[in-house]
Amino acid sequence: MEIGFTLNGRHVEVSCKPSTLLSDLIREQLSLTGTHVGCDTSQCGACVVHLNGDSVKSCTVLAVAADDGEVRTVEGLCAVDGTLHPMQQAFHENHGLQCGFCTPGMLMSAIDLVKHIPDPTEAEIREWLEGNICRCTGYQNIVKSIIAGAAAMRTAS
Amino acid sequence: MSEVIGIGASPKRKEDARFVRGRGTYVADIKRPDMLVGAFLRSPHAHAYLKSVDVSDALAAPGVVAVYTGEDLKKDNVGGLPVGWGISGKDGNPMKEPPHPPIAVGKVRYVGDAVAFVVAETTDQAEAAAELIRVDYDVLPAVVGVVDALRAGAPAVYDDIEDNLCCDWDLGDAAAVEAAFREAAHVASVELVNNRLIGNPLEPRAAIGEYNFATGQYTLWTTSQFPHVVRLLMGEFVLHIPQHKLRVVAPDVGGGFGVKQFHYAEEAIVTWAAGKLGRPVKWVARRSEGFISDAHGRDHVTEAELAVDENGKFLAMRVKTLANMGAYLSTFGPNIPTNLYAPLLSGVYRIPAIYCEVKCVFTNTVPVDAYRGAGRPEATFVVERLVDLAAREMGIDKIDIRRRNMIPKEAYPYQTPVIVEYDSGDPMGCLDRAEELADVAGFEARRAEAAARGKFRGLGVSTYVEACGLAPSRLAIGLGARSGLYESATVRVHPSGAVTVLIGTHNHGQGHETTFAQIVSQQLGVPFQDIDIVFGDTDRVQHGLGTYGSRSLVVGGAALSRAGDKVILKGRKIAAHQLEASVDDIIFENGEFSVAGTDRKKTFKEIAGSAYVPGNYPLETLEPGLEEQAYYDPINFTYPGGAHFAEIEIDPDTGIVTLERYTAVDDVGTIINPMIVEGQLHGGIVQGIGQALFEHGVYDQSSGQLLSGSFMDYCMPRADNMPQIVLEPHSTPCAHTPMGVKGCGECGTIGSPAAVMSAVVDALKPLGVSHVDMPATPNHIWNIIRNSRAQIAAE
Incomplete structure (x- = not known):
């Protein structure tokens, strides 16, 4: 087709x-x-x-x-010149990734979360990530990254 | 950031730049010109004779280039998969070490054992053709549990191995232990299961083999934690390829946790097939295939006893463990429940006498090997369960009994009765601080509040020590290792003064590109951004043993720092010539070589430049260039440790265990990058919580089918069932590593299962429950509650 x-x-x-x-x-x-x-x-x-x-x-x-x-x-996600999307930057700043394998899916899920809930609580983030498995980070810094990324996206918009 | 960033700082990770952009290169991402794709046909039976394997229809299927069976490999003199660490039994005889053909020959021994390999133009074609292979199986009874496998009349995994027994091993002084037990005021005993785990790094395993007829060179890209070891094992023992003709590349690897530190059959098969076909051959595991072909972890059945005197002091410990090896010995399989288990049974306590017997047992299951922690979480779980039980049975507070028996800081170095000598540590300091941070004082109020809501609340504690930084080669070889366990690093200083490090460890999430750059930045005064770390390619990196056993920083970092020392020494010689001083008078500080007591100096960059443009250079006595290599072989293991507190609530109506608080104070020695260490601890703790609450590799007892064979059936921690973890370091520097580092990759996984289960048992104390096996799933807990209540009602 x-x-x-x-x-x-x-x-x-x-x-x-x-x-x-x-x-x-x-x-x-x-x-x-x-x-x-x-x-x-x-x-x-x-x-x-x-x-x-x-x-x-x-x-x-x-x-x-x-x-x-x-x-x-x-x-x-990032600009043509390589400038990171605020959520990518937040994952980098908050050590929200280790092996990097789950990261693309985490980023795409997180950005969609912020579209639905611009200022998500920790509990809302954790629930939203039910469909994303990370085996490295224990999620703690992913949650932290998404809180920071959401704030940066709100500021940017 | 054009500055020096050294030890103790938390720069953001260099490796993130590619990963957050989706620009990492994992094996499955690689395409080679003219590449073929392979798929395995795997046994659906746990135990069967292979009467015939008819591949004719598969060969005729569209796009199929070749189909290989075990017989084809055997005819071509392909060897079996070797074991990297042999052990000997009580009687002095070596373990039983049956052949492990990459594709089964004559008999299949577990569900997932490879039967044939189909190579085709596309994945769809290879998978479709695999379905066309007609296998005539003569199905045999199977045995999957260690207790069953040792019973008289059990199905024999190997016709010539009696009782399915690989090895009957022991450690310690049995007579001293017996004598101590006779004197004991109290004996605490427990029978426990350490549940089978499936590591599931998020990236499935994958491999690509390639052969160049013009040069005779083979290349293997593989999802490995130790490419040089794969080159050795596969090259020497399986495919008989001289090492200079075999390149193994492990590029970005999506998590390992031990699962990727073995030499797997698929690596050899794609490499061999590429040589036969003259085209690259790629294989990528489906997740369901990973479940039945990645080595599993743990799977112990243990009886243990602790002898205690009337004051609550430990006198002796006796442990009998049955350890599942699976159907074949994986690369380090027999070493894990023996040498990495029994020597840790002293924990952080003074226990004068310990005796441990381990039977390694063959079953019709996937081979079992190291999984994050590897032997040490199993040991910690045994020790801490016994300590909890002794406290409870003797009416002593469980934290207090730990304090009464802990090795005080002043007593280090401390020789245990089970080989290892702890060089440094302060378990009491860790426990004191963790108790404070966990607000243990406020627990009873929280318990009462939970009870008012109809919930059982429990507080659990664990302390642990681990042996890391694998390993002193002499000691390890004495214990059966068939390789050295040193590490190597090269510091290549470019004419610009920038540095490339080539190191034999492998980075698959640990942040080495950042941590190792910090070490070099501090040591040589080179800006952090001017340092790159290269790993994972046997053609670029001289040699290495890879990453496992929390060894990378401890052993690899030490090699790196030694190589840096050599660079400085050579730099001093160059500077001495240029500054017209004696070498002894040249000091190197903050990136500058200077003559002591003068203002005459040369920068590191100037010296690097002159090493390559040697106009003013002592060419008569010194070679040009500035590149140094070092190997480091540790003199002892390192012994990180710590104290963890878990607080949980149980809903008696559903059996659901909710983790409310988790506190950990860990001693990982000197910390290079606190941010990365915290990340390692978070991940490790959550994997241990996974073992305690969710994860269980379950086989059907009669058919030998793996029932937990997908992410739908094998439950791993999700974001919504993990609490915030409170961490604090309590570091005592290692006494013998160059930077005082101890390693941190496995700490969390070792400490957390025992802490969580201590809390679960504590919560169920009102029902008279004294032990709960892992995992504490809702069904398991609900049944315990129901049965305990029924028993109480009957009394």
């Missing part, structure tokens, strides 16, 4: 099978490997991207669902 969509601000046209997963399309065909796959049961959340502005687990979305839509991956 031929599909076309906006990927991190640029238009792409690709051909894929009806069964191709969005995560595979992004990683294998479009070579944006920042989106990670950590499980096969939609539990870990390392593959979270934004589809038409909402966070989705790209391992559980068919690529064709992106047709005519807009996809944003972790690679699309």
Whole structure:
């Protein structure tokens, strides 16, 4: 099937099978490997991207669902000159990552959280992250990062 | 930040720059030209003879290039997977060490044992073709638990190994222990299970093999914590590739926790297949495949007793453990429940006599090996459960009994009765401060308040010590290690004065690119931003043993600091020539070489430049260039330790355990980067909490199927069931490492299971519960509450 969509601000046209997963399309065909796959049961959340502005687990979305839509991956967060998105900066400042594997999904989930709840409480953050597993940090600095990132996003907007 | 950032500062991590942008390079991200993809057919049976494996339909399937079985590898002289650490039993005989073919030959021994490897143009094609392989299995009865495996008449995992016994090992003075038990005023005893865990680093394992016909060079990209060791084990023992013709690259690795510190079959198979096919071959584990092929951890059944005198002083300890090895010996499998377990049974206490017997047992399960903590959490759990029980049975406060028996700060170095000598520590200081921070004084009020709400509240405590910084080679080799355990580092000073470090440890979340740069920045006075750390590539880094056992900073950092010393020494010689002084008069401070007592000086940068443009240089006596290498072999283990308090609440209606507070005071020696140490402790503590409350690798007893085979069935800590953790360091510098560091990667995982379970048992004390096995899942706790209440009602 031929599909076309906006990927991190640029238009792409690709051909894929009806069964191709969005995560595979992004990683294998479009070579944006920042989106990670950590499980096969939609539990870990390392593959979270934004589809038409909402966070989705790209391992559980068919690529064709992106047709005519807009996809944003972790690679699309920072500016062209490399300047970090406030949430990326907050993860860096607060040691919100260790091995980096869950980080793309955490960032994409966190940004979507702030879209829904601009000033989230710790409990709201922890509940929102139910679908994102981190095996390294114990979540403490991720929560701290998201509180800081949300504040920075509020200031920026 | 163009300045020196040294020891004790918390600069933000260098490695974050790529990870937060999604620009890391993990093995699954790598594509090689003309690359093929492989998929495994794995045994659905726990135990079966392979009567035939017919691959003809698979070979004919679209896109399939090759299908390999165990027989194909055997015919090509591919060796078995070697064990890196051998042990000997009580009788002096070596452990049973059956062959471990990369793909099963003749018999499969666990669900997940590889049966065939399909190589095709795409993943879909390889996976579809694997389904077409026809295997005729003659299914045999299986055994998955250690107690069952030792029973007379149990299914034999190996026809020629009696009682499924790999090794009957012991440590300590049995006679002294027996004598002490005869004198005891009280004996506390416990039977416990240390639950099987599945490490699940978030990045699944992956490997790519490549062969260059023109040079005869093989390359393996792999998700490994120790690429040089894979090069040694795979090159020498499995594929017989000379080491100079084999490059192993472990690029960014998404978490390890021990799971990635073994040489796995898949690494050898993709490398071998690439050589056969002349094209790169890639394999990436599905998570469900990881569950049945990543080595598991823990899985002990233990009986332990503590002899105590009338004053609550410990006299002796006796421990009998059955340790599950799984179906084959993994790289360090037999070492974990023996050498990394029994020597830690003294904990932070004076226990005059200890005797420990360990039976390592084969079963029809995935091989068991090191998982974060590796033997030491198991030992801590045994010791701390016994101490809690002794306190309770003798009517002594559980914190008080710990104080009565702790090794006082002044008594270090302290020789335990089980090999190890602790060089430094202050467990009492850790306990005192943790007790304060945890507000133990206010606990009874909190318990009463919870009771008013119908909840059981409990306070738990644990103290621990671990042996880290693996390891003094001589001691380790004496205990059966088949390799040295030193580390190496090269400090390459560029003509500009910038530095590249090449180091044999591996960074997969620990922040080495930052911590090691701080060490160099302070030592050489080079700006932090001008230092890069290179690791994970056997063609770039001279040699190394990798990252495990909290060794990177302790052993690798020491090698790095030694290499830095050599750079300074050479710099002094260059400076002496240029400043017309004797070498002995040249001092190096704050990045400057100067003549003592004068203002004549040269900067580090000037000296680096002149080493490469040697116009004014002592060429007659000194080679140009400024690059030094050092190897460091530690003289002892290091012994981090600490005291942890956990406070939990149990809802008796649901059995749900809620962690309310967690406090840890840890002694990790000198701290290079406090931010990173805190992060390591957070992660470690939460993994230990995972063991205590959620995680359990469960096999069906009769079929040998892994029931907890996905993230839906194997519960790991999530953000919403973890509390804020309160941490404080209480450091005593290590007496023998160059910077006084002790290591911090495993501390949390060692201290926290015992603390949490102490709290769970404390909460259930009103019901007469004296021990609860891990994990304390709602179902488990609800049943305990129901049964205890029924028993109370019956009495």
